[in-house]
Amino acid sequence: MGSSCSSTTSAVVVKTARVAPTTKRPPVTEEPKPEILERGGQHGTTPKTKDTGKDDVSIASIQSQVSHLDRTQDTSTSADTLVQYEKRPQDGVHVQQNNRWSSISGANSQDSIESLCKPENSDRTSTPKNTRTHVKETGSQTKKLRLSDQSKAIQNEGSKNNTIEAKKPNSTTASTTQLSRPADRGSFDKSVDKLNGDSAVDIEAIQNSRAFQNQATGSCEKLDKEKPNMKEIKMSANNTGMKSDEETGTDDKKGINSVPSKMVEQPEITRRLKKTELIPDLSVFKELDDYAKQTPEHAESSMRSLVDYLIRPTKSPLERIRVLFMWMATHVKYDVSGYVTGTTYGDSSPEAVFRTRTAVCQGYADLFTELCRLADIPCKTISGKAKGINYVVGAKFREASNHAWNAVQINGFWYLLDCTWAAGHSDISSKTFVFSYTEHYFLTDPELLVADHLPLDDSWQLLEDPVSVEMFESWVLLKPAFFDLGLRMSDLSHSKARVPTKSGSATIKLSLHEPMSFVVHFKSFDGKKKPTEIKNCVLHEIVDMEARFRVVPPTEGKFRLTIFAKKGTSSGSHEFLLEYLIQCKIPKATSAPFPSRNGRTIWGPGHFLLDGVISGTSHPEAIVDVPEGDVKIQFEFESRMHFMCHFGEDSRWNEYVFTEPEDACATFYLRCPEPGMHSLTIWAKEDIGSTDGSYHKHCSYIIRCKKSKPKCLPYPKTFKTWTSGCKVFRPQNGHLASNRAVLFRVRWPKVVDVAVVADGKWSHLVQGSDDCWEGNATTGARGTSLHVVGKRDPNVNSYEWLLDYKVI
Secondary structure (H helix, E strand, C coil), rough: CCCCCCCCCCEEECCCCCCCCCCCCCCCCCCCCCCCEEEEEEECCCEECCCCEEEEECHHHHHHHHHHHHCCCCCCCCCCCEEEEECCCCCEEEECCCEEEEEEEEHHHHHHHHHCCCCCCCCCCCCCCCCCCCCCCCCCCCCCCCCHHHHHHHHHHHHHHHHCCCCCCCCCCCCCCCCCHHHHHHHHHHHHCCCCCCCCCCHHHHHHHHHHHHCCCCHHCCCCCCCHHHHHHHCCCCCCCCCCCCHHCCCCCCCCCCCCCCCCCCCCCCCCCHHHHCCCCCHHHHHHHHHCCCCCCCCCCCCHHHHHHCCCCCCCHHHHHHHHHHHHHHHHCCCHHHHHCCCCCCCCCCCHHHHHCCHHHHHHHHHHHHHHHCCCCEEEEEEEEEEECCCCCCCCCCCCCEEEEEEEECEEEEEECCCCHEEEEEEEEEEEECCCHHHHHCCCCCCHHHCCCEEEEEEHHHCCCCCCCCHHEEEEEECHHHHHCCCCCHHHHCCCEEEEEECCEEEEEECCCEEEEEEEEEEECCCCCEEEEEECCCCEEECCCEEEECCCCCHHHHHHHHEEEEEEECCCCEEEEEEEEEEEEECCCCCCCCCCCCCEEEEEEEHHHHCCCCECCCCCCEEEEEEECEEEEEEEECEEEEEEEEEEEHHHCHEEEEEEEEECCEEEEEEEECCCEEEEEEEEEEECCCCCCCCEEEEEEEEEECCCCCCCCCCCEEEECCCCCCCEEEEEEEEEEEEEEEEEEEECCCEEEEEEECEEEEECCCCCCCCEEEEEEEEECCCCCCEEEEECCCCCCCCCEEEEEECC
């Protein structure tokens, strides 16, 4: 885990006289945060030496202050570490030995830095990151004793002498931490005040030096031995395990901006942020993503050169993580062949994966960890269970671990990601891998990732209430599209994967937050044979912004219910949403409970309402019960509409549906010629003042008729002239007895004459005061047709057909 030192600043450690045994505590990995020390509202600077231009801090001054502080401390209190910083020449690291400055050559600088990072009397080996400042830590580090206690004593002593009023700094930790740049480090070096005399102690300088030392010490911990402590995870980025300022009464934290001369107050990060809080707009990554995708070959000669190239345009740890993640997801393909055949995957080390650009999950995760190490990003490889491509919904895991992914640290908090699943998908049948980036697996919120990722170590779930293996196995299979569409498990009526039927059926419900459309597949599944599609066993409808899926298995057994979805109701591709395992012990008597619709499963007027085709309906649910053989369905709408109906299989019963359109509503009269379940499809188009246009919108009802009328007669046939305002009062049956005198009464707006034509005889009707036309006519001979006709222009002797009757 060691890394070469490329910084321009080194730290010289001056130890106090007392040394207590060290006590190990769980490490918290944080990136060192340089600070600006202010006094009197101005930035202090240190005079430069003539020979090297280095900022130099008086060792004697610090030692004298330490001895002064020792008088204020209890004798049982262990000593703190004081840190002295100076600019390092490019050829080595300056250290002080026997009050003399010497330079260690570049070849041995790494060993020297590692020795500085190892506390005395400790067997722990610490490896620093590629940070620009390294420190040595001495003295006791017990859980009950904190550096902030000594800082408090310093403040109290300073208050008594009235030499300095310590100012409370503002934390500048933001959701995206700025990259440490040479200019920033230089500003920090220049801001360290040179202590003057023995009477005045720069309290802020000591406090901030210790705060920075504590942060740098945290970065010297080995990540491989680190596990997240849930209490520490909730702490802010500036907290490294010590007591908070509120507990100790100290305020020793100051931050640094990219512009040192102008401090900008920002809220302190005291919790792990949601992804939408950390990244409100993903479009900010567009240029960075393109940069990673288009990485030239010459930049990929080594992992070091690749990282240097990728992080060049970045300005924060978040951007560094993003650009490394995007490179991984677009350049490393999954080893499908090795996965399918079960053969040994070979060398999956970071070096081998980087060379071959092919890996399974472990290789992905380990390479990403290595790239993060080179980019100074705390990163861990996590192993556990995952519901991958071969996962069977409702099944139990036979192995302890079958997948690997990563955790990265930002602002002191851990975030989860999966390079493997973000890269694309595998085609098992052809043993090929298809690159297809999935945003869901970048910094996924823990409560979402746990739906299909369960780490071996519960602490890496990053949840206050960890999920058990049994609970994880019992959950419904949820895919990234489920969360991308704004859905959550609480929106489901069934969170468990196994759904038993009751009385031969089961209904899954899903609450919607916006209009969506669905495609459903229902397949038999016995674990042995290949699943086969079963039609007409699922009724899907949308009622009051709730998607419902009623399943009626045809036989006893197990079945897969797979649901795909997309935003909106327009045409387009649907994405894999979720999957259930339906268990049926006692099936219903009927083998095909729902009418055939050529594989379509959406029923009811739900999408009509979502699309705004209609604004209301008398029957919002898909199934319409017809206990006495006839029913009336009404639609309300904002603009004028034309409707056309198809009733029964192959539209053979169209004449048993009659539509009466009005300006703001339409009424559909329906008669059932036979008992049973029949489909009614209503097509719609907007009335644009002409007969042009197609009926492209439609909804379908299931008419469930228990008993039909003894003599069920059809309605009269209508034509294109049958528009808003038209209505027939008598006769309403489409079949008329032959040679009978019949009273006709109809309403037909905007016509000047209406007549009944039967056997070539014209019987003109009389217009009443209510725009209705009324009169008697003889039906004519059997087997003929009777027509109701009218004309609109009194100067043109041309009539249009309105209604058609059959004479029997």
